Amino acid sequence: MSFSLIQEVLEPLQSMRLIDPHTHINPHQPASKTLADILGYHYYTELAHSSGMPKSQIEEPGLAPKEKVGRLIPWLTTIENTAQYSWLLEMCQVFFGFQEDRLTVDNWEALYDRSLKQMQAADWEQHVLDRSGLDQVYLTNDFDDPLQGFDTKKYVPCLRTDDLVFHLGKATVRERLQKATSLTPTNAAELKDAVGKLFAHFKANGVRACAISLPPDFSPAAVSAASASGLVSKVFAGHDLTASESATLSQFVFWTLAEYCVEYKLPFDLMIGVNRRVYEDGVFQGQDLYDSRTSLIQYKTLFNAFPTVLFPVSVLAETSNQELVSYSWIFPNVITSGHWWYSNIPVHIETDTRARLQAVPMTKQIGYYSDMYKLEFALPKFAMYRRILAKVLAEDFVIGRRWSVNRAVSLGRQVLRGNVETIFGKCD
Amino acid sequence: MSFSLIQEVLEPLQSMRLIDPHTHINPHQPASKTLADILGYHYYTELAHSSGMPKSQIEEPGLAPKEKVGRLIPWLTTIENTAQYSWLLEMCQVFFGFQEDRLTVDNWEALYDRSLKQMQAADWEQHVLDRSGLDQVYLTNDFDDPLQGFDTKKYVPCLRTDDLVFHLGKATVRERLQKATSLTPTNAAELKDAVGKLFAHFKANGVRACAISLPPDFSPAAVSAASASGLVSKVFAGHDLTASESATLSQFVFWTLAEYCVEYKLPFDLMIGVNRRVYEDGVFQGQDLYDSRTSLIQYKTLFNAFPTVLFPVSVLAETSNQELVSYSWIFPNVITSGHWWYSNIPVHIETDTRARLQAVPMTKQIGYYSDMYKLEFALPKFAMYRRILAKVLAEDFVIGRRWSVNRAVSLGRQVLRGNVETIFGKCD
C-alpha cells in the first residue's frame, strides 16, 4: 500500500521543472562531451582510487578519454553498491539507452561509442536540460569571472569567495584581484573597495548569491579597519602572514562580504565544514574530508549582525543537521539548504529531510541542489532526492498527519522549487 | 498489517492515565484563558517570527489576546508542516471541536470565540486534566516560591535551581534568596545553610525533584569551602566576579545542591546543553540554542561522587542521545529522561526511543514529559509520543522479538508512567 502511495506523491514531483540552485557547471561547456567527462567526476575517480586503482592510471597526462574510461571500468565493479554508481547507471540508461544493469569490461565500449555520437549532437546541451526539466542552473563563479559569453538568465552567476577569504596570501589570487578590479589595495578600505567592485560587476550580470565553503573551525567576527589595514598592506606587499594574522584577515574579508550582501540584497550561501587536502595523495578533488566537531554557535555573531541577509546553510556532517534545523527554526535569516557532499546519500537525506519538514517553516527550506560539474548529473541526483522526498511526504504527512496527496505534493513543490524562487529571486 | 498492530499497541497506551514529570505550569493559572495563551507559547511565536513576522507585532505592549491571535494566524500557514502546528490542530480539534484541518484567516475568529466560552467555564481546568488523563503535573518552581495556594499533590513542586547556580551575580537573585531564607551569606557555609533552608521549605511542601538546565560547557566539580568562601563574600558584597570566579561559584553551588539531594533523597533532573540568548533579538523564550559539542564525560565526577542520587538526564542535542543511553546502561544513578525541546520532534523521538529501549534497563527510562506552560499541551504532546512509542514497541518487540502485544504494552506503561512513580515517588 505505502509503495503505491509513495508513487502517487512522486509522480507530480517528477514531472516538475526545476531550478538547480548550486552547481559547478562551466557555462561555456555545460554538458559532457564523452563518457570520460561523466566518469571523470571525482565521485568515481576517488571511489575507484579508494578501491585500489592507482592515481597515476587516472591522472596520466594526455590520457585519451576513451582510454581513461576503459581503465576505470574494471574498478567500478567494486563500487556497484554505492549511491554514486546508481547515478551513473541512471544517466546511462536515461540518456544513452543503456539496457543493462552493470557496466562491464564487455559492454562499456559499445556504450562509449554510442554515447559519444549522442553527445556530439548540436542540441545535446538543450536535450539534457529538457530531459532533466532544468529551467535554470546556478553557477559557482570565480570572483574574476568576466561572466561573458553565456546566457546569465539560464546559467545564473553566483560569486564564489573562498579565494578572497582564505587565499589572499597567494600571489596568484592577489594578481587576479588586481586585474579584475584595477585596484591594488594597501589598506582595509581599499580592499573593501576592490571587493565592492566585484559585487558591482556580478550584480550587473545577474548574480543571485554570494557563496563560500568554510572549514570546521571558522568563526566569523567583525574586524576593525584599523586592525585589518596592517594585514592588507602586509599581504599585498607580498609578505607572508602568520597563521593568526591570516585568520584575522579571513575574518575581515568574510565580514566585508556579508556587508556587501546587505548592500546588494544577496543571499550568502554558507557551506560549512570542509577540511581541504586531508588525503594529500588523493585524486583531483578527492582529497577533502572533515572534522564533524563544528557548531553553528560559531556563527552566532554573524547571524545576529546581519538580520537582513539570508543565509542558506549547508552542513557537511550529518551530525550537524539538527543544529541547522534548530538554528533555522529560531533565526529568521537562516535557511536549510540541500544535502551536501558526504551527506548526499539516501540514508542521511531521509533523516535530514524528515527533521527539516517536521520543524522548520516550510518557506525556509531549499530542498536540493545537484552540486554537479556536468549537466547530466542533475537528473539522477534530483531523482534520488525526489524519491526520498516522496517517501517522507507519503509516510509523515499523508499517512502520519492525514494530509491529502495534493497537499503533500504542494509542500514538496515548495521545497523543491518554490523556495528557490522566493529566496534567490524568480526565474525571469 | 503493521498499522493495525501499531493501533493494537497504541490503544491501551492511549487510555492510560498519566503523570507529567516536567512542566512549566503555573499552578495558580494552569489552563489557558484564551487562544492567545496557546498561540503565545514560544513554539508558535518563534516559528512565526522565524518565518518573517516582526517581533514588534507579537510583543506589542498591551496587545489584546484576540488581536494577538489575529496577527499570528496568517503566519501560521508557513508552519503547517511542523510538528508544533500538528499539536495546535489536535488541541483545537479535541478541546474546541474544531472540524477543519487548517487555521485560516477565515475560520480563526469563530474558533476564537467558541473556545473563549469553553475556557471561561468554571471547570475548564478540571476538564482539561480529565480529558488528558493527567493525575499529576510536576512544576518548575523558582527557589523562592512560597508553594502556597495550590494542591501540591496535584501540582507537584520541583525546585528549579538555574538562578542559584548561574545568577547569584545578579542583585535581584541575591535579594530573592535573602528574602526567602532570611539569611545573608558571607561565606560558603552560610550559603550552604541558605540553600538548605530552601530544600527544607520545598521538602515540607512535597517537592519531588531538584532540577536545573545547564550550558554545554558546564562541568560539575567539588569546590572546597575555603575556595568558595571568598567568592560568596565578594558576590554578596555586591562586587562583580570574573568569569573564572563566577564559574567556580557555579560549581560550588551546583555541588551543594547535589549534597542536599543526598540528604533530602531527591532526584536531581539535569537538562544538559542549552546556550541562552544566542539569538539576541528573538521573541520571548525564542532566543536559546545550543552547541552540540558537549559530552556526559563532563559529569563523570558528579555521577561517581553521588551514587545515591538519581539523575534523570535530558539532552538537548539528539547527537548526545547515544551517550545518554550508554551512561544510563553503565551508571546505576543515571536515568534517561524524555525528549527535550529541539529533540522533541518525531524523527528524533523515534530513534532515541529505539536506542533506549534496546540498551537501557527498562526500569531506568522516563519516557516523556510535556515541558508545557499551559495544561492543554499535555494532550497532543503525549499523543505524539504515544504514537511513536507504539510504533517502536510493535516493530521492535512484537514483530522483531516476537513479544505478545500485552507484554509490549506493559513495557510501554512502565516507561510512560511506572518509572515516574518509582523514580520520583508514587502518586498519593
Added chain:
Amino acid sequence: MSFSLIQEVLEPLQSMRLIDPHTHINPHQPASKTLADILGYHYYTELAHSSGMPKSQIEEPGLAPKEKVGRLIPWLTTIENTAQYSWLLEMCQVFFGFQEDRLTVDNWEALYDRSLKQMQAADWEQHVLDRSGLDQVYLTNDFDDPLQGFDTKKYVPCLRTDDLVFHLGKATVRERLQKATSLTPTNAAELKDAVGKLFAHFKANGVRACAISLPPDFSPAAVSAASASGLVSKVFAGHDLTASESATLSQFVFWTLAEYCVEYKLPFDLMIGVNRRVYEDGVFQGQDLYDSRTSLIQYKTLFNAFPTVLFPVSVLAETSNQELVSYSWIFPNVITSGHWWYSNIPVHIETDTRARLQAVPMTKQIGYYSDMYKLEFALPKFAMYRRILAKVLAEDFVIGRRWSVNRAVSLGRQVLRGNVETIFGKCD
C-alpha cells in the same frame, strides 16, 4: 511482502559459514563451562548492576557459579527489553533447548542443570563452532602471549598493543616486555627492537592483525628517536613520566607499531574512542565509557604516512560513523569494521550499515565481529547482524535499486566473510 523478501535474503546469509575477525576468546578455554560464564559476560553484570544489583553480590570472592547465576536471575527481569537479553535468550534456546521466553526464578535452575550437562560434553567446543558455522575465530592476544598449545589456524592470533602504547609506565608491563623479548630497552632504537621481536614471534605464529583500542583524544604522530630515547630511558629506569612525556611515548610506540605493520604486511585494527574507568565503582569490564567528541581528522597524519597498511577502523560512538564512511570512501587504506560495543545495538547497526553500503566500496567493509569472550556468543550476535543486513539489502538494494535477490545476497556474503578473507588473508 517485504517481510518474506527479507526472509529470502536472510536464509542464504544464515547458512553461510563465518570467520569472526575480532574476539576476546581464550583459545585454551574457548567455550563456556557453566551458565555463569555466559551470564558473567560484562553485558549482563553491568546491566544488572545498573538496575541496582550491588557489585558486591556479583563479585564476591569465591562465589560458586550456580550461586552467581541464581543471584543474577531476579535482576534480569529489568533488562528483558535489551538487545543483550535477546542474545541470552537465543543462546539458551538454540544451545540448551530452552523453550520459554523469559528466564525466571522458577525456571532458571532446570536450565542451569541441563545446560551444565551439555557443556560438560567432550565435544561441546566443537559443537558450538559447528552450530554457529564458525571456521575461524580471531583472538586478542597479549603482546607476551606464548601462542602455544592451540591451533592457530582455527584460533587466529592478533597482537593487541594497548599495554605497549599506553602502559609502559607500569612496572608489570615493562617486566612482561623484558621477559618476552629478553631485552631491556634503554633508548628508542632498543625499544623498537623489542617491539620487533614481538612482531617476529607473532608472525611466526600466524598473526593476522595488530590491534589497539584508543581513547577519544589520541592523535598519532611521528616522534623522532632523539625525542623518544630520553623517555624510554627514563621510564625503563623506573621513573614516572609526566602526562606530556607519557603522551609522547605513546605516540612513539604507536608509530613504531605502524612501521612494523608495513614490514610484516599486517592490517592494523584501530578501535577508536574509549575512555577507560569512567565509572570507577563499576563491575569488572563495566566501567568504560566515552566522549563522542572525537574525529578521524586526528588520524590524518597516520593514514597519509602509511599508505600500504590497511586500517580496519571501529568507532565507539555512532556519531562517528559518517566520518568513518567518508574516510573509507576517500582513503584507500581505511576500512569500515564492525559495530563496536555501545554501537552494537540494532538501531545503530541498521543506520550504519545503510550508510556504509551506500557510500563505501563493497571491498572495503568488514561487516561484523562478535567481540565475544565465550564462543556461544557468536551465534546470537551474528544472527542479529544478519537479520539487519538482510533487511537493508532487501529494502535498499532489491526494492530500492531493483537488484535480484542473488545479487543482494552476494553483496551480503562479501561484507560478512569475503572481505575478511581479502583483508586479513584467506582461511587456510
